[in-house]
Amino acid sequence: MIEKTEHKKILVAPLNWGLGHATRCIPVIEALIRYDFEPILAGDGTSLDLLKQEFPGLRHYELPSTEVEYAKNGGLLKYKILSQAPKFMRAVSLEKKKTLEIHKKEKLSGIISDNRFGVRLKEVPSIYITHQLQVLSGATSFLSTALHEQIIGKFKECWIPDDASKGLAGKLSSPSRKTDFYKYIGPLSRFTHHEMRKEWDLLAVLSGPEPQRRMLEEKLKEQLRWYEGKSMIVRGIVEKHQKTTIEGKTTMVNYMLHRELRDTIERSRLIISRSGYSSIMDLFTLEAKAFFIPTPGQYEQEYLAAYLKDMRYADFCSQESFQLKKLNGSTMYKGFKHKKTSKNNLERSLFDVFS
Template structure:
């Protein structure tokens, strides 16, 4: 009898989709029938990569949480937090209905807190076990951490895509909260869709700019500023904009190429051929950079406290540069990063997951 699994994947950034792909593909290789619940850009990306091999369901995702400026930022934060709580309840009902209809052997969630069922084994993937709360809401830190803990306890296992070592890790306090022992968990190390790519490639691209975050405010301005600064620098440049609705490719002269998005082998090829990478500080992008052993300058999305923390944390370890202004890109050329801190990569993480979800 064919085994079945449901993957529920957050659309708050393409990273949830790209980092879960290696897991999905492993279970497809094992002969599982796979269903996927997702939304927006992430759903489009997964459909493009997996095509007819899986069955897809669309379900609304949570609001972005971190948008607006000044007073409006806090207004939206409260409003969106309440909406998120309501959506999680609806999501849980939807997942239970799918479980009742399809009788999955397991459910795997990446960033979707309501994607579990009491009728089967359920697993969740998350590096953000503790939120980096804005100072204005600092009083709510313990409440939010306790809320997270209670959510994770609804799952049979929490997979943490980071290293267990409290010193040599990628997410710092976000993935190593004090009360982690109260949740059934496993630190698996990094997860990257580049794990099976041929690493030896010639460095034909001098600068790769990748912008795939879910917050679109200031995105066009950010891209324009980066583009204007790169024009002053020699070499070939490639932009990947993370817009998955429609594939577009533009060529501007001999040294500038722009893609709306890339997936599969073409995405692998572009990343592998790039000397220097310019990116937002999304956690999955960070894992990709570690997998490929690439140097990069990270520009955290304004007001996204997780990215601001990660960029600062990793720049202090001299793993990546952090950019304050588009002109900081010039510092990347001669940057000597600290390498070879992390010995285990995605292959090891997949082995851990397959050993635990051994069906």
């Protein structure tokens, strides 16, 4: 009689600040399944809800909430986040306790944490995923980078979803020192590119925390009243059931799972998006043409939008100044056209750390 071999269990835990951390974990989870590991999901809020819908057959655990409250005034964002520091520290402490509880129950062989500081154990190989090795926070960037480096150093390895040179993240993905601890794994996207016939003139894909997500939605709906083309807004609100409505000439969808969203992006001539890094990786993979509107007060998104404009990939403007006429300049930018192969097929050797 042949004994059944048990798969090694790997806990995958994305941060719940918008959906980007969860979406870029999708190709990691798919690779774990492909290489005969058993992924176990952990998280909170809409990011965990999304992964549960994408992988309904996987077990999951709730972690303490790390959802950040954003200011309506982007200029006050840094101070709003700093005021929540005690809450974050408590959440990290609770994360550590919950991770240990999960390990005692599941006998984990590894942990993959996407920006969750407390999801790690000394006795289990713990991996940290981030593109943000340089943490931009204005005048305090040096301090925020040093603090993040300290946190990253508590893990066994750091996986960077970018290329080592001329990457999508610019200076953000450059460590202060080059060591084997840092591994560049290429851009991570849940998508694969397939050319499709264009049906939508304009697609807005919203993401990120409230109230800024809602404020951008309201701005876009107001502007799209005057738009003559065929437009759609994917609101980025994950609910139990998908809902589609028509407002004026614009189709509104509360959310899409990744295959439907991929096809909709492929069928769209221009995509309006936040310049969050996970969104950028998705649009890059699909070779889409984009226009970016950074989340107000997020130094990282403002930097990335400006960097990609300098690279002639895409134009951008602030949320406050957005008007439909701003899109006219997009014809001067090449979009994410490239000859790089997709890195969705992560190599088996990457996971040897769990052997």
